[in-house]
Amino acid sequence: MKTKKVTIKDVAIKANVSKATVSYVLNGVDKVSEETKHRVLETIDELGYIPNNTARDLAKRNSENESSHTFYQEFMRSFIKNKVGEIPEETKKTLLETISVKGYLPNSLLNKLVVSTPSKIAVFIEMERDFKHVLLDQNPFYHEFISSLEHAAQERELSIHVYNKLDNHQCEEIHFNQTYIGVIVVGFLPPHLKILLRQLAIPVVIVDEYQFDPSFVTITSEDEKGTYDSIEYLILRGHKEIAFVGCRNERGSFMEHRLRGYKNALEAYGYKYKRQNIYISDVPHSYEEGIRITNKIVADKKKYDAVFCTSDIMAIGLMKGFMKHGYRVPEDISIMGFDNIQFSKYSNPELTTVDQSIFMKAETVVTIIKRKAKGESVKKSYMLPVSIVERESVCNRSDLKE
Numbered sequence: 420m421k422t423k424k425v426t427i428k429d430v431a432i433k434a435n436v437s438k439a440t441v442s443y444v445l446n447g448v449d450k451v452s453e454e455t456k457h458r459v460l461e462t463i464d465e466l467g468y469i470p471n472n473t474a475r476d477l478a479k480r481n482s483e484n485e486s487s488h489t490f491y492q493e494f495m496r497s498f499i500k501n502k503v504g505e506i507p508e509e510t511k512k513t514l515l516e517t518i519s520v521k522g523y524l525p526n527s528l529l530n531k532l533v534v535s536t537p538s539k540i541a542v543f544i545e546m547e548r549d550f551k552h553v554l555l556d557q558n559p560f561y562h563e564f565i566s567s568l569e570h571a572a573q574e575r576e577l578s579i580h581v582y583n584k585l586d587n588h589q590c591e592e593i594h595f596n597q598t599y600i601g602v603i604v605v606g607f608l609p610p611h612l613k614i615l616l617r618q619l620a621i622p623v624v625i626v627d628e629y630q631f632d633p634s635f636v637t638i639t640s641e642d643e644k645g646t647y648d649s650i651e652y653l654i655l656r657g658h659k660e661i662a663f664v665g666c667r668n669e670r671g672s673f674m675e676h677r678l679r680g681y682k683n684a685l686e687a688y689g690y691k692y693k694r695q696n697i698y699i700s701d702v703p704h705s706y707e708e709g710i711r712i713t714n715k716i717v718a719d720k721k722k723y724d725a726v727f728c729t730s731d732i733m734a735i736g737l738m739k740g741f742m743k744h745g746y747r748v749p750e751d752i753s754i755m756g757f758d759n760i761q762f763s764k765y766s767n768p769e770l771t772t773v774d775q776s777i778f779m780k781a782e783t784v785v786t787i788i789k790r791k792a793k794g795e796s797v798k799k800s801y802m803l804p805v806s807i808v809e810r811e812s813v814c815n816r817s818d819l820k821e
Contacts, residue, residue, distance in 0.1 A: 434462040557705035567781030601788030622791035645805035646680030657816030658724035665729035709736020731756035749814035768811035
């Protein structure tokens with residue numbers, strides 16, 4: 420007759436607490452009194468509950484050997500009760516003998532369980548294309564943001580772990596790994612992933628996503644205002660025909676906010692919003708895509724005074740593309756970007772852009788996670804300020820006429 424598997428619900432009922440409380444104890448979340456924590460751990464020990472699916476799988480693999488199964492139960496009981504304390508000598512001896520007989524190689528997830536000091540932040544970049552390709556080859560924004568996160572984390576004696584994929588397996592690993600204090604997601608978050616993240620007992624911060632969810636903290640930039648100010652800046656310098664270049668399906672829903680800023684600025688100054696002046700690519704921002712769109716503009720024989728681009732890397736590609744076709748930047752056409760990545764200082768000419776302070780955004784994200792991990796209250800949403808950085812890629816057209 421099979422013994423009924425002990426569940427977290429059984430532990431909660433026996434200890435007279437909620438399932439969430441049991442989860443907090445297992446994950447080292449500092450929201451439970453010492454008395455309650457002791458009662459939960461005693462109940463886990465009494466019922467022989469094994470909290471981690473990984474540990475259960477390890478035991479199952481050796482189910483043909485009853486002593487091995489008993490060993491895993493004893494090992495996990497000892498681990499939970501002692502909270503990474505010393506393993507009893509008898510259990511240690513059984514462990515070494517079993518490893519020798521079975522030829523077992525240590526499981527990386529089990530190793531992670533033994534590290535109990537919460538000191539890591541998980542980072543997910545949500546996008547359709549291969550993460551490394553976009554991060555390193557296409558848009559330096561991600562590289563600079565990740566580097567800024569690393570710096571901000573190190574200053575607070577934390578570290579970050581970047582994931583290429585957010586799925587049930589990764590969420591489960593973070594949930595049972597006591598070393599994580601929070602999760603950062605950059606980009607659009609589909610509903611099924613939000614459900615997964617709501618199950619975590621640690622803070623979750625979403626970056627550049629305007630679909631606010633009360634379960635998470637959301638951080639965005641003044642995307643609409645930054646674009647409005649940019650178009651106003653161009654108009655006040657004599658530009659009348661201004662194209663808008665952007666990309667669909669990249670980090671978050673900022674695109675629609677920047678497009679709204681473009682439209683509102685034109686209308687505020689009496690210019691008509693023309694759909695034919697909008698160029699939206701179906702692939703992520705990249706230098707190559709900037710050149711491709713330039714070729715299209717030239718092939719269509721469109722005449723613009725200026726082009727506003729929703730990323731610096733694409734704006735630099737546009738400059739290169741126009742110069743290949745014999746245009747002078749900014750004398751024949753002004754180019755303006757958004758982000759203020761490091762490359763924008765070194766382009767030729769230097770790129771006029773909108774600074775969304777990548778470093779400040781990273782600092783804010785890490786600070787929020789650390790505060791929430793300590794149980795401090797924070798706002799549900801933050802919108803960070805932006806500002807125009809004047810360089811060389813935009814001219815004053817009235818000066819040219821003189």
